[in-house]
Amino acid sequence: MSVDQATVRHIAKLARLKVSDADARKLEGELSTILEWIEQLDEVDTEGVEPMTSVVEVTMKMRDDDVTDGAIADQIIANAPEGEEHFFVVPKVVE
């Protein structure tokens, strides 16, 4: 299936990627080519086949309920582009 520029813009919005008009035109072609190529999967009969949820067949291990981490606020914000008194700072969010 091919995608049009409106679809490119829509998914770019979902993915929080700014696209210029030129980008959108270019991506329209590139993404369509990739998607058309991917669609050869339609040939495969997957009737009754379970989709894979994990490639390793072991049961999930679980942690004990112990506090073993935290109290490292300095490390947590060490790389923050903007921080204030151990908070991360972002442009104002309006609800």
Added chain:
Amino acid sequence: MTDLTDLTIAEARDGLSNREFSAVELADAHIAAMEQGRLLNAFVTETPERALQDAERSDGRLKAGDGRPLEGIPLGIKDLFCTQGVLTTASSHILDGFVPTYESTVTANLWRDGAAMLGKLNCDEFAMGSSNETSHYGPVDNPWRRNGANTSLVPGGSSGGSAAAVAARLCPGATATDTGGSIRQPATFTGTVGIKPTYGRVSRWGIVAFASSLDQAGPITRDVRDAAIMLQSMAGHDAKDTTSVDVPVPDYEAALTGDIRGLRVGIPGEYRMEGMPGEIESLWATGVEWLKAAGAEVVDVSLPHTKYALPAYYIVAPAEASSNLARYDGVRYGLRVPGEDIVDMYENTRAAGFGAEVRRRVLIGTYVLSAGYYDAYYVKAQKVRTLIKRDFEQAFENVDVMLTPTTPNAAFAPGEITDPVTMYLNDIFTVTVNMAGLPGISVPAGLSSEGLPLGLQFIGKAFDESTLFRAAGVLEQAAGFDAQPGKWWA
């Protein structure tokens, strides 16, 4: 004294423990090589002071007779592994300035065993690529050149820096990661050995994620023994990674018995693809003969869904990547490009921070997961994945390993492949292994007509890396691959 950079890990290990040279001397030699090799653009961050500090500590232990398995061995680390106090970028602009406060499990294991860090190695951005052309820090140059030519060649990807550095003898071994072929394909392009272990064999904790259900770390080295030595340290259960499997790690070096008599080697017919170059086909046939001569039994096997592995991969991997890369939002680390409001800040940051290939895959991944398309793409691909895994399970009822070419071609020139889908086809023989979670190793087996290295791949049963090493060791012996690139960069 021979050039210390010519030594394999095993040779260096022996030389160090016999006090033939010191760890500092070994580190110095590699630091010099690393500096001389800057034209290759293999390293994005050099850490010579760190390498020397590590080496001094190793010399102390060696003197005290307290050497550990990798004592004093200088290694290069793919820039996808988080290293405490050392810039880690995944070769992406979006991780500008990111200095982890933590150490990945794999690198921590290597330091625990005495290795020294030379620096961080270039790769495709977020490990997305097959040519190392998508790195924010520029492409890596393959040390190899075509016979009589000066044209630059790609080292393969995404672990292009790792493969180039090992091939050019800037370091005797390097860490790498493989999501669809990113260890094995560059190993083939550079005449090195690369193993992608079984999914769950090596911890993913602290490695920048590309596609969680496919990513697996492994080493790139100059020979099979070194790969066994490095994987020994890298592998093991990690309580911090849910998908890491708690099974014992056998002695891999001890598996190199050189004896494959009675080993049943499967040849999957579906890998004989239309349009495959004759020299790849004949190398494969030669490999079969070598194994037969060594006493292996060769059996034809069928993996009917091989053809669909790559398109299914290009749904699963981008889908997971689109979600894994959502954390790069300019809030907690890395690049932030201001905007009018929070959404604008996100969009500016991510548009500027991600390169074209990453953006493309994030968009594909977002699309295939979006409302109305999820079942048709993602669920379908995961069903195909079940079929691919089933193919292998059935085939492995009759054989112990399989032998295939690693790639459909030798190294190519930068810019030679511009169409994404053609580029993706580079992984056609390697990607099936990731989809099924199995181990695969690439061994250099010969040269192309143009004088470029070509590799063969063994595919093993889950958690049976030992058999891979054993078979690979025999093939390596038979191939006697000792060609080296000319040191044009030094």
Added chain:
Amino acid sequence: MERQADFAKCIKGSTGDWEVVVGLEIHAQVASRAKLFSGASAEFGGAPNTHVSLVDAAMPGMLPVINRFCVEQAVRSGLGLKAEINLKSVFDRKNYFYPDLPQGYQISQYKSPIVGEGEVLIDMADGEAVTIGIERLHLEQDAGKSVHDQHPTSSYVDLNRSGVALMEIVSRPDIRSAEEARAYVSKVRAILRYLGTCDGNMEEGSMRADVNVSVRHPGDDLGTRCEIKNVNSIRFIGQAIEHEARRQIDIIEDGGVIDQETRLFDPRKGETRSMRSKEEAHDYRYFPDPDLLPLEFDQAFVDEIAGSLPELPDARKQRFIDDYSLSPYDAGVLVSDRASAQYFETAAKGRDAKVAANWVMGELFGLLNRADVEIETSPISAEHLGELIDLISDGTISGRIAKDVFEIMAETGSAPGSIVDERGLRQVSDTGEIERIVDEIVSANPDQAAQVAERPKAIGWFVGQIMKATQGKANPQVVNELLKKRLGMS
């Protein structure tokens, strides 16, 4: 089966009766020490970003590992909601961008939740019992917190809550009034507190609800619903529903249509308002989290938890009715809170249960209300209240004196026996002593005595005088008998 419209619960509009249809998504924090997928503390509060691990901050390469206790609590809660437990469930990623969502996705359960269908019985004040269907219960991560009032152009992000384990309990749209919604939330809260799986502390956000409201004329199809997010008190839930239902009715009756949207409740104004940040429709792109494996356990695991379940409110209420002959209303009040029920049972053990119930629901609840304390920290222990009841029933003190003793107990925390002894409050039943006082007072008041002959009720005045003279300690029965004899009435 869908509930029949109850016209008594309908809201009158200009176009006839309106039925309110409500469904609730309760988010209940699991009473765990650590977070769902990390070892950081789940405790409320803390300095910014101190209850945060590298995993909670979504640092590159970080991976989730699930907390077993949280899984057990979800199963336990499911059993308490008489729900079906799924032996296999799956964690999915819910993808969206928000500054307090560091991963760019929330780990939740979408298609395969850990708990399936169940039900909750609610008792309304008029004696009606209503069954509310439970659609599912799933485990998920909480988000962090954005603070918007610290700076004119910036929001501050604290990730202390990021990754805290929540159980989302989704009801069917079976609720038909604000009153039912309040009763439902109270009941779910009581069940979880009985089970100990959630502390139910709504002020600290341990429990909050998303409220879905729509209106329709009885018999019509469901109307368009609005979701009121994150309402954090039972009273506000009621107010939000009342306001929202009225708002929707007014819009429809004015010829408008309801937009399906997310709204916020403003407790100061008692109103709901549209969220300004609603943007384009959400597309969460759910898919199974590849960093985790399916969550699987066997029936034995469930059975073991089932075996450790305490008696729940419904069973306890029935037992109070059967064993203590309490009225359904009294039993319902006492079991609505596990601590109250426990208190009552301790105080009532081996005593007149109705007397004990009256003391608990009357004096004790009154005291706790005035003092604004929880029953867990009651200044009067259940044992002491029981002893007080004993002192009344064995005639040591009168019921009136008992109320004074109760007040002293509340102030001092002392045992009632010692208070009675120290303060000489023991009831006087000695006939000789009382006879002397009766004689004294009757002789001193001949006019009053004469009046009693004409109006027998006037005897009360003498009783009062005698009680006054004995500081209330005289046994009122004895006083009555002796007075009647002295005044020639018997």
